[in-house]
Amino acid sequence: MNQLAALLRLPPGAFSGQKMQGLTGPILIIMILSMMVLPLPPFLLDILFTFNIALAVMVLLVSMYTMKALDFAAFPAVLLFTTLLRLSLNVASTRVVLMHGHTGPDAAGQVIEAFGHFLVGGNFAVGVMVFIILVLINFMVITKGAGRIAEVGARFMLDAMPGKQMAIDADLNAGLIGEDVARKRRTEVAQEADFYGSMDGASKFVRGDAIAGLLIMVINIVGGLIVGMVQHGLDFGTAAQTYTLLAIGDGLVAQIPALVISTAAGVMVSRVTTEEDVGRQLTSQLFANPQVLYLTGGIVGILGLIPGMPHFAFLLFAAGLVWFGRHQAQRGAAAAAGAARAATGQADGAAPAENADVSWDDVSLVDPLGLEVGYRLIPMVDRAQQGELLGRIRSIRKKIAQEVGFLVPVVHIRDNLEIKPNAYLISLKGVPVATGEAFPNQWLAIDPGQVTGTLPGARTKDPAFGLPAVWIDAGLRQQAQMYGYTVVDACTVIATHLNHVITTHTSELLGRQEVQQLIDQIARQAPKLTEDLVPKLVTISTLQKVLQNLLEEEVPIRDMRTILDVLADQAAVVKDPLELTSLVRLALGRAIAQQVFPGDGEMQVITLEPDLDRVLMQALASNSGIEPGLADSLVRQAQAAIERQEQIGIAPVLVVQHPLRVLLSRFLRRSLPQLKVLSNAEIPDARTLRITATIGARA
Known part of the structure; x- marks a missing residue:
């Protein structure tokens, strides 16, 4: 393949698996169009007709096993391709029938011969009737019903779209779902509307295919009579017998897959979306009620006792229905007994335990804030040993309450023998959010970035802010301070980490x-x-x-x-x-500005270039979101601007127009949490702005 790519002057990976998979559609279209123009030998027609039948069965089975319509979202396109494939095969087989039909019933291949001879017993009158019945079933029943369901489904889906979008927005605003889940649900709603709209139009393909199949059969018969009698000198009876059987075989070999595809279309649009496929829905709902099976069996048995009726068939089905109803009743009773045992906490075959009643005292609610420590850290949190960390935690809660404005929940402390002896774990609503290690008899020397020497000890990182650090002995404390390290004890390490976690998650608390x-x-x-x-x-x-x-x-x-x-x-x-x-x-604009830039001096901020500002305002007005390329450039330039601000010791603050503040704040907060986004309307008139960096639409 690589040599072929080189000869064609294509890239080396032009024939990779993904690239070839992307070429499947164009290649299939070219093959279909080629079959309409180029003559095909009978052997190749047999292969293609067999492929058509296998493809139709495969599409039907896939539609049966899908849980919801979007699991087979490609079905409208598949419907178009299979219809074109059948029509191209009809054209190719018609050409072979009219050119070589005088040579015998196998002139167009063995598949057409089998359908035209063996399936209808070689009787062209029976074949014509069977073909017309199949066309009527496909055209008048299945296709018409599926098209109507698709039309109504598309109409109701479009009418329900605003309500579904509002429901998603309500769940998002209520905090029941996140931004990613909301985006996924909006996409699914749009895809459902597109699917049913496509199915409404795609069902017309099958109806047109049924009409075309009927006309093609008439053309084959009339054209065969003319060609056989005029060009090849056949008598009327021989020409009618030969060309009619070939036309019937050609029509049946195309209409049976068409009927299968139409059934698949009906299954796709008539199913109700549940967690089960169609087969399970039918068996679980149609045969679930034993009383229905008993009554049906009784009615069929009574009909079987009427004189003149086929007693064996009716009584056999009656007995089968009664037996199956009893089987379903036994299964239901066993399931109910199992559920009852599970509810009372009993295992199969076990006697009920005494005093096994469950009360609300057995319900264990998760703690909003939790701290778990290894056994070597227990003295730090033991009240009997006057653990210093308990007082630090009380001070943290008081400090946060004064700074933030509400009292955070109590921190529940417990020991955990499953973690390392010197490890600790901070949990939020029962979920671990931070871990670290602390050594009670040592000090943590943190490198703020300007130290003048190195210290012996265990290298690590500050658990709260990720700065390089080293655990040192108590005797090296003064030396570390002389080198420029920030030295703290183990209790302060845990308290600072806990303070950082609480401050970061105050909105959740x-x-x-x-x-x-x-x-x-x-x-x-x-x-x-x-x-x-x-x-x-x-x-x-x-x-x-x-x-x-x-x-x-x-x-x-x-x-x-x-x-x-x-x-x-x-x-x-x-x-x-x-x-x-x-x-x-x-x-609160004055307080927000004062929090970021204390005092009454000028505010050195980052801003947007006018072109980027205009592009973002247009995206906000059209509710189209930020393009991926623009988003990457925005994050990259914002990161560079933040680094420049931090180098000169200034807080990174981005000032934008008021309508853009929410959009940019939520977008940049994920990757650049240190960047504060302010609206120009939030800045007091008395404060002066000085722009130190700008972010443009292009890097």
Whole structure:
């Protein structure tokens, strides 16, 4: 293949597996069109007709085993290709029949001969009737019904799209799903609409194929009579017998796969999406009720006892239905007994244990914040041994409450013998989010980047911020400080790491209970404000979401009076938590600017070039999102601007237009969490801006 690519002056990987898979569609179209123009020998016609039948069966089985319509999203295209394949085979076989039909019934290959001779017993009258019946079944029943279902499905799918999109947005705003899940569900909704719309049009292919098959058979018969009698001198009876059987065989070998494909189309559009394929749906729902089987068996048995009826067939089916109904009843009873044993906690064959009743005391809820320590760190958290870490944790919670504006949950501490002796594990709502190691009798010397010497000890990294560090003995503490290291003890290492984790996840720690306690605290100072606002204008969940949005961007919620005042003014009109958050940020603009740039000096910030600003505003207006190439360039240039800001000792702050702030903040927060994105409307008029770096549309 590589030599062929070299001869054709193609890249070396031009014939790789993925490239060849991408060429399947064009090659298939070229082959189909070639069959309509080029004459094919009978042997090749046999191969292609057999392939057509196998392909139709394969499509039917795939449609039967799909769980939902989008699992076989390529079906409309498959329908088009299979229809073109059948029509091209009809054209190729018609050419062979008219040119060589006078030589005998095998002139167009053995497959056409088998369908035209053995399947209808060589009787062309029977063959014509069978062919017409197949065409009517395909055209009037299956295709027409599938087309109608596809048409109605497409109409209802399009009508339901706005409601589904609103439901996704509601789940996203409520925090039930994440951004990735919401994007996936939106894509599925759009794909479903495209699928049913395509099926509505693709079903017309099969209807046209049925009409074309009927016309092709008539053309073969009439044309065969003319060619046989005029050109080859056959008498009317011989020509009619020969060409009619060939035309019938040609029609049947095309219409049977067409009927199979039409059935597959009907299966695809008529199924109801569940976690089961069509076969399991039929068996689990049609034969699930034993009473239905008993009644059906009784009715069939009564019919079998009527004089003149075929008693054996009716009574055999009646007995089979009754037996199967009894079998289903026994299976249902066994499943119910197993479920009952599972609910009471009993194993199969085991006697019920005494006092095995389950109560709410057996329910173990996860802790919002947890700290697990190895056995060598237990003295640091043991109250009886006056563990120093307990006091540090209380100080951390008090400090965060003063800085952020709410009291974080209590940190539940326990020992864990399954982790390393000097290891500790910090968990958030039962899920580990951070780990580290601490050595009680040693000190951690952290390299801030400007040390003048090296120290002996175990090399590691600061668990909180990832800076290079080394565990040293107590006797090297003064030497490490002389070299420029930041030296802390093991207790401070754990406390700093815990403080960093809590600060990073404050939005997740603000639950509904904390919000209610915060409202109760405000109500004691300003009862009228909370009485008129919550829950009359703003629900607890909406207020929680607004506060979580602020905490996600490290905006303290200490100024609850201002926050509640804004919500009281705007909540009657604005319901979206993101829009409410933007309005609250405008009111907190002075505090936000003061947090990033303390004092009243100028603010040295990063901004966007006008071209990039215009492109992003257009993307926001069209709700199309940021293009991948532009997104990569934006992240790359933002990273370079952040490095320049940090080199001169300035906090990295990006100032953009107010409509762009939410979009850029959520986009850049994932890869550049240290970058703060501010709206120009949030900056007080008294503050002066100086642009130190710009981000453009191109690198």
